[in-house]
Amino acid sequence: MTEETYRPQPAAEAAPPARRGRRGRRALSAGRLAEWRLGWLLCAPAALVMLIVTAYPILYSIWLSLQRYDLRFPDDREFVGLANYATVLTNGFWWNAFAVTVLITVVSVAVELVLGMGLALIMHRTLVGRGLVRTATLVPYGIVTVVAAFSWRYAWTPGTGYLAELTTGGATDPLTERASALAIIILAEIWKTTPFMALLLMTGLALVPEDLLKAAAVDGAGPWQRFVRVMLPVMKPAILVALLFRTLDAFRIFDHIFILTGGANETSSVSMLTYTNLIQGLNLGIGSTLSVLIFIAVAIIAFLFVKLFGTAAPGSAQEAG
Amino acid sequence: MAAFGEVTAGRKWRWGVLDALVIALALVPVLWIVSLSFKTPQTLTDGRFIPREWTLENYRTIFTTGLFTRALINSIGIALIATAIAVLLGLLAAYAVARLNFPGKRTLVAVSLLIAMFPQVSLVSPLFEIERRLGLFDTWPGLILPYITFALPLAIYTQSAFFRQIPWDLEKAAKMDGATQGQAFRKVIAPLAAPGVVTSAILVFIFCWNDFLFAVSLTSTEASRTAPVALSFFTGESQFEDPTGSISAAAVVITIPIVIFVLLFQRRIVSGLTAGAVKG
Numbered sequence: 001m002t003e004e005t006y007r008p009q010p011a012a013e014a015a016p017p018a019r020r021g022r023r024g025r026r027a028l029s030a031g032r033l034a035e036w037r038l039g040w041l042l043c044a045p046a047a048l049v050m051l052i053v054t055a056y057p058i059l060y061s062i063w064l065s066l067q068r069y070d071l072r073f074p075d076d077r078e079f080v081g082l083a084n085y086a087t088v089l090t091n092g093f094w095w096n097a098f099a100v101t102v103l104i105t106v107v108s109v110a111v112e113l114v115l116g117m118g119l120a121l122i123m124h125r126t127l128v129g130r131g132l133v134r135t136a137t138l139v140p141y142g143i144v145t146v147v148a149a150f151s152w153r154y155a156w157t158p159g160t161g162y163l164a165e166l167t168t169g170g171a172t173d174p175l176t177e178r179a180s181a182l183a184i185i186i187l188a189e190i191w192k193t194t195p196f197m198a199l200l201l202m203t204g205l206a207l208v209p210e211d212l213l214k215a216a217a218v219d220g221a222g223p224w225q226r227f228v229r230v231m232l233p234v235m236k237p238a239i240l241v242a243l244l245f246r247t248l249d250a251f252r253i254f255d256h257i258f259i260l261t262g263g264a265n266e267t268s269s270v271s272m273l274t275y276t277n278l279i280q281g282l283n284l285g286i287g288s289t290l291s292v293l294i295f296i297a298v299a300i301i302a303f304l305f306v307k308l309f310g311t312a313a314p315g316s317a318q319e320a321g
Numbered sequence: 322m323a324a325f326g327e328v329t330a331g332r333k334w335r336w337g338v339l340d341a342l343v344i345a346l347a348l349v350p351v352l353w354i355v356s357l358s359f360k361t362p363q364t365l366t367d368g369r370f371i372p373r374e375w376t377l378e379n380y381r382t383i384f385t386t387g388l389f390t391r392a393l394i395n396s397i398g399i400a401l402i403a404t405a406i407a408v409l410l411g412l413l414a415a416y417a418v419a420r421l422n423f424p425g426k427r428t429l430v431a432v433s434l435l436i437a438m439f440p441q442v443s444l445v446s447p448l449f450e451i452e453r454r455l456g457l458f459d460t461w462p463g464l465i466l467p468y469i470t471f472a473l474p475l476a477i478y479t480q481s482a483f484f485r486q487i488p489w490d491l492e493k494a495a496k497m498d499g500a501t502q503g504q505a506f507r508k509v510i511a512p513l514a515a516p517g518v519v520t521s522a523i524l525v526f527i528f529c530w531n532d533f534l535f536a537v538s539l540t541s542t543e544a545s546r547t548a549p550v551a552l553s554f555f556t557g558e559s560q561f562e563d564p565t566g567s568i569s570a571a572a573v574v575i576t577i578p579i580v581i582f583v584l585l586f587q588r589r590i591v592s593g594l595t596a597g598a599v600k601g
Binding site: 032035036038039040042043045046047049050051053054057058060061064119122126127128129131132133134135136137138139140141142143144145146147148150151152154155159160161162164165191195196199200202203244245248251252254255258259270271274275278279284287288290291292294295297298302 | 333370449565
């Protein structure tokens, strides 16, 4: 160690300017190559795992989706082209599940945006008990979805649940009727994920300069004007990120539906439908077709977001640094 | 009217009421399942929020039947192993992303972003078939593999966000003193990076602990069935017995680690989630 700290000055330092320039450039490019190699080496394991576990199965499921392949009748396996897609896309179950998924996604994300904004403001600005509020808020975020779903299910079960008692006195079972069941699924989803939305929005709030708010107040702007004219424009990127993440996340909804209704009474989402076809129906061909269709749907949503909001999306501008 | 930003008693009161409302909304469903888990079979269906009679019978039941204990061990083991691997691989990649310039860096960030948004159900069908063929179906590695994959974006994002805040001049100083890049990383930067690593480990563990879709699709027996799946399949000891009490007790048990994490690491979780999601 001591030997190395007393290393003599590099030769290039002492050399005349002309030679130094040439040598410097060569050293730089060698150094850069080493940096590239180290970068690749460090990223390789993560990149490989991500690619092997996602890219290959997705390609494989495209291949499977072109076959008639039912695990209960493995001998009937054959290549059927796009027949599975025709089956699914002309089937009421798919379109119903698709409509349910879109409904849940749109309603829950819209409500969460409003509630999340309120919650973010509370967590950011409250004068008392800030730590306590943040801690309590993280409970819905962290809790196992299955646990939360059971809590809601029992709360609405006639005879058992406090919410069933409060609303209908336990006369009917809201989980067995389509409209009320969907409402409960959306409610459960909102309770579980609003904190996440609020946390993402809070990063945007933190960027709003306090001086600007004070200046606006001095100029006579009321609270609502300060919010719309000062806060919202600054928060726009954070809002878009939160919307994108939550939309794609809500589109995958599965756990809540599995526990709350099991997909009965036409409350299946596309994820739930895939699970039913694959694990209960053991139909790999149809299951894979559904997988591919969901993948395409999500890709379209993501594409629209990026197209509409451009550079505000993560992964573009700021990511480069 | 109070001037902007002035702290008055009235303001404090209003905030206090709002805070109480938020805390109540966040905790009521959790308290409800706790309450159910302590109810006796006779009072289970009385619809009251607070039990009239308290009992530990439900907890005794789930830990004596063996099914739940086994699932709990699966959950803990699978989540811990997946977390360790994902955080380690994420650490290496995050260091490269935060510190080095190399071609393909943007691609890596873009790929991990795509995976963060990937519809996991799209993988369920092909993985089901691939794992059946490879003999990974219904095994620990069969779940650990997809967990690592979907946790990696989170691990890379949170850690690289933390790494950007480290004073890297220290690394330069260490290199001037003759340390190699590798030594500078291990001896100088790693200790400074520890908070970021811990934060990312907590978030990844919560993610693995929470998963239901893969766990319910890629397992079939108690060999690898995790706790959330096991409890969703609970039935009473006989056909006529209601499993509500047992399910509630099991639900409370798997919530305990989450509550401990939240209580101990509230600040870290908040900063990790926000840093990881927005700053990338």
